[in-house]
Amino acid sequence: MPLDAMTDVSDEALLVLFANGDQMAARALTLRFTPKVMAHAYRLLGNHAEAEDVTQESMLRLWKIAPDWRQGEAKISTWLYRVVANLCTDRLRRKPGLALDAVPEPEDNAPGVTERIQDHTREVALQKALNQLPERQRQAVVLRHIEGLTNPEIAAIMEISTEAVESLTARGKRTLAAKLAGQRNELGYSDD
Incomplete structure (x- = not known):
């Protein structure tokens, strides 16, 4: 099945197809989930390189579990977010005191220099404030207000x-x- 035809295929169906050897299904799932997983990991860690590592490890774990996936027990997205959260928690516990100022910000694609500076300043302020929250509060706030998940999810x-x-x-x-x-x-x- 071509990649374009997989946009309407459910996450679980794609995972089953991958478990049966369909590499296009793996690619479709990767394209679907990697940006979300990466953004979530970055928000929890505040470090682009570590977020990439967590993203890669999360997706590898999904591929490993694919043949044993029990349909209907959990949504793939929910499972992935839990894996990301656990991996981030492990990293944060191993590296206390990671300074956000030591981490370069990713380039912003906003067109104007002024807008990019303003966006950067806001991102840094938000990340610093997020980093000061207790771990569980930070995770809940990020999932709800940045990732847009529902409270039951x-x-x-x-x-x-x-x-x-x-x-x-x-x-x-x-x-x-x-x-x-x-x-x-x-x-x-x-206040205007």
Whole structure:
């Protein structure tokens, strides 16, 4: 089946096709999930190179489990986000004190220099504020407000109740708002 024809094929069907030797299905799944996994890992780690490593390891784990995947038990995306979160947690515990300032920011594709500088300043401020949150709050906030997942999906990924997700995201948002409140003008936000 050509790659273009696989855009409407479900994630589980693609994984089954891959498990049966279909390399185009693997490519379709890779194209579908790698950007999401990479973005999630970067938000949790604040380091592009480490996020790439976590992304690669997560996708390798998906390929290894493909033949044994039990359909209907979990969504592939939920499983992948959980794997990414666990790998990031392991890395964060091994490397305490990773300084965000020591990590170069990825290039931004925004057209104007002023916009790129403003976006960069906002990204750095957000990442610094995220890095100051407790690990579980950071993970819940990133999954909910950056990745756009629902509370039940986050609950499945983090293996906690939906109420716990709501509590973590509410506390995380309050803490982020407090940490970023004094930077409104510097970040280019006004009350207009």
